[in-house]
Every structure is written in C-alpha cells, then in structure tokens.
Amino acid sequence: MTNDLFGGLMKGLGSFMPKDDPNVKLFQTQSEISELKNRELQLYAEIGKKAYPELKDQAVYADLVTELNFIQKKLSTVQEDLQAARNIKSEQEQQEQEQLKARTCPNCDTLNPEGVKFCQECGAKLNLSTKVKCLECGAVFPIGTRFCGECGRQL
Ligand SMILES: [Zn+2]
Numbered sequence: 001m002t003n004d005l006f007g008g009l010m011k012g013l014g015s016f017m018p019k020d021d022p023n024v025k026l027f028q029t030q031s032e033i034s035e036l037k038n039r040e041l042q043l044y045a046e047i048g049k050k051a052y053p054e055l056k057d058q059a060v061y062a063d064l065v066t067e068l069n070f071i072q073k074k075l076s077t078v079q080e081d082l083q084a085a086r087n088i089k090s091e092q093e094q095q096e097q098e099q100l101k102a103r104t105c106p107n108c109d110t111l112n113p114e115g116v117k118f119c120q121e122c123g124a125k126l127n128l129s130t131k132v133k134c135l136e137c138g139a140v141f142p143i144g145t146r147f148c149g150e151c152g153r154q155l
C-alpha cells in the first residue's frame with residue numbers, strides 16, 4: 001500500500017527526476033529506511049508489551065521496569081494536572097460570562113464597564129452578583145472577599 005503510494009509519488013515526480021538520477025535513489029532509499037526503522041520500533045514495542053508480564057520480575061529488566069513505573073505514575077499525575085487546569089479554565093470562562101451578563105443592562109442591553117451599579121445608558125439598576133465563588137473548592141463568599149475561607153485560595 002505504502003509502496004503504491006510511493007510509486008505514484010515517484011511517477012508524479014518523474015518528469016523532474018529521471019529514474020537513474022542518484023537523487024531519486026537517495027530519496028527513495030532514505031524514505032524506505034526510515035519507514036522500515038519506524039516499523040521495527042513498533043514491532044519491538046509490541047513484542048515488549050506482550051512479553052512484559054512474564055519478564056518484568058527478571059533482574060535484567062529491573063532498571064527499565066523501574067523507569068516505566070515512574071513514567072506511568074508521572075503520566076497519570078500530569079493527566080490529572082491537565083484535567084484540573086481545564087476545569088479551572090472553564091470555571092473562569094463561566095465566571096467571566098456571568099460578569100459580562102451582570103454588567104449588561106436588563107432594560108436596554110447596554111454593556112456597562114466594571115464597577116458600575118446603574119446602567120450608564122438608561123439608569124436602570126444592574127443585576128450585579130453579590131457573591132464570588134472559589135475556583136478551587138466551590139465555596140461562595142460575599143463579593144470583595146479576597147481569600148477563600150475554606151481553602152485559602154485567592155478569590
Ligand atoms: Zn440600560
């Protein structure tokens with residue numbers, strides 16, 4: 001399949017690169033070598049995965065098994081960090097949306113600047129939120145509170 005694709009590519013390039021051009025041969029052999037090496041690595045990995053349960057207790061693999069365990073632990077830690085960061089980001093976006101909504105006049109739809117209590121366009125009272133939610137633990141405090149009383153995070 002790959003060879004057909006490659007053949008097609010080479011045919012396409014035929015008018016630029018004659019078949020006996022050493023550059024063609026160079027390109028062809030180098031691509032083939034890197035393809036074969038990739039496949040070789042994949043096969044090693046497959047063999048390793050299948051053999052791992054039987055071989056992991058043998059002393060000769062001890063270093064590799066130790067590192068593999070370390071890498072797997074690290075991976076799950078980083079995946080948890082990623083998820084936590086995603087959660088905080090979406091909470092922040094949600095809070096920003098809510099603030100935008102709160103600053104939008106219920107009467108005339110004008111978006112007012114921060115800190116404004118009445119619409120600058122029509123004088124209607126804005127539905128400002130009086131609570132702020134901790135992004136870490138979800139506890140709710142009066143607006144203006146600087147640190148979460150539950151977990152100490154800056155609000
Ligand atoms: Zn208004």
Ligand SMILES: [Zn+2]
Binds near residue numbers: 134136138148149151
């Ligand atoms: Zn908190």
